[in-house]
Amino acid sequence: MIDGIITKGIGGFYYVKTDEVIYECRARGKFRKEQITPLVGDKVKITIDSSTKQGVIEEIIKRDTEFIRPPVANVNQAIIVFAVKKPDPNLVLLDRFLVMAENEDVDVVVCFNKIDLDEKYLLELKKIYTCAGYPVVSTSVKNKIGIDTFKDILRDKITVFAGPSGVGKSSLLNETQPNLALKTGEISEKNKRGKHTTRHVELLELDFGGWVLDTPGFSSLNLDFIEEDQLQFLFREFVPYIGSCKFSGCKHLNEPKCAIKEAVLHNTINKSRYESYIQLLKEINQKRRY
Known part of the structure; x- marks a missing residue:
């Protein structure tokens, strides 16, 4: 069997990156019987049909972490991205993301993007979250601010890259590594919210070491799985x-x-x-x- 990692899953097909190539794979029926769904980020063992060059996922290695939304496995770092303006940051939503990351016991970095739009508000936001105990990075793709720092944070980690639509997640990743060529969205003038540009969760390999998960934007996050006293x-x-x-x-x-x-x-x-x-x-x- 060949070791690999699931980089993308669409319509029942899973794309597994091995040392040499990416294979399109199906999962064994046993996983459905065991009510296990393969996730992007899963480390797996696959077999290959030599005639079709397609693979079958035979085994899923025990996960270190598992997020419910976005549905990803084995992440060891979360970067939560919000814009200081366009759209205005919803701090309750930001705190939801942070609660989810804390629940999974992964390292968390808060990134405030588009800082060229409101430097005064940035200082207020940084104070809130540094006092809460989080590393904060400030970035502007337009003015090329904080990109090297952002790159260093990503290096050699498996990072879930999350936040609502329109805050500039894809633009940040494209600036970090241009050949990712991710789609970027515009902000709707009607409600100042971003148009959804990322349609599925995908694990992206970085040339300088590490992986990132570019995930769909969310407007709400369900915390049903968290107990009241927790x-x-x-x-x-x-x-x-x-x-x-x-x-x-x-x-x-x-x-x-x-x-x-x-x-x-x-x-x-x-x-x-x-x-x-x-x-x-x-x-x-x-x-x-x-």
């Missing part, structure tokens, strides 16, 4: 205060002498991050009722 641990800056509240089962909502609410009052936890926590917690509770 959410607080997925906000990095909350963790030092957990256990210091008056009540052991404190949800950090209306309880008195809550260490996290006091940290918000003293600006050691940013108010927008706390508000995201409250909104996400309420959504999880509402879904649980049904």
Whole structure:
């Protein structure tokens, strides 16, 4: 059997990159019986039909990580990309992405793109997320700012590259490695949202070492799989205060002498991050009722 990695999956076909070539493969029926769906990023073992040069996925190596949305495996780094303007950043959506990445225990970098459009707001955004404990990179494809730093972050990692449509993910990747030739979208003047340009999840190999997953844009992310009492641990800056509240089962909502609410009052936890926590917690509770 030949070792490879799934770089793309479309219509029941999986494209597996080996040392020498990419093979179009089908998956064995046993995976369907076991309710296992091969994912982009899966390390697999395949056999090749010498007459057709097509392959069959025989084995999926145990995954180190698995994202639900985007559906990818074995990522060891997530870069969450938002624009400072056009479209304006939805910070609750950004925090959803961060919660998902924290849940998978991967390294996370926050990237603010299009920084030439609003440098003042950039400083505010950087403060929020550096204080929350995240590395932040600032980029502008138009002015060629931060591209080398961005490249260094990608080097020798398997990176999921995520964020809503229109923030410039594909433009950033194209600037990093022009021969990727990814489609870039325009911003709709009507609602300032990006047009979807990436139609499927695809693993892209980088000439300077590493892989990136260019993923479709999302307007919402479902956090049904996260338990109510688990959410607080997925906000990095909350963790030092957990256990210091008056009540052991404190949800950090209306309880008195809550260490996290006091940290918000003293600006050691940013108010927008706390508000995201409250909104996400309420959504999880509402879904649980049904």
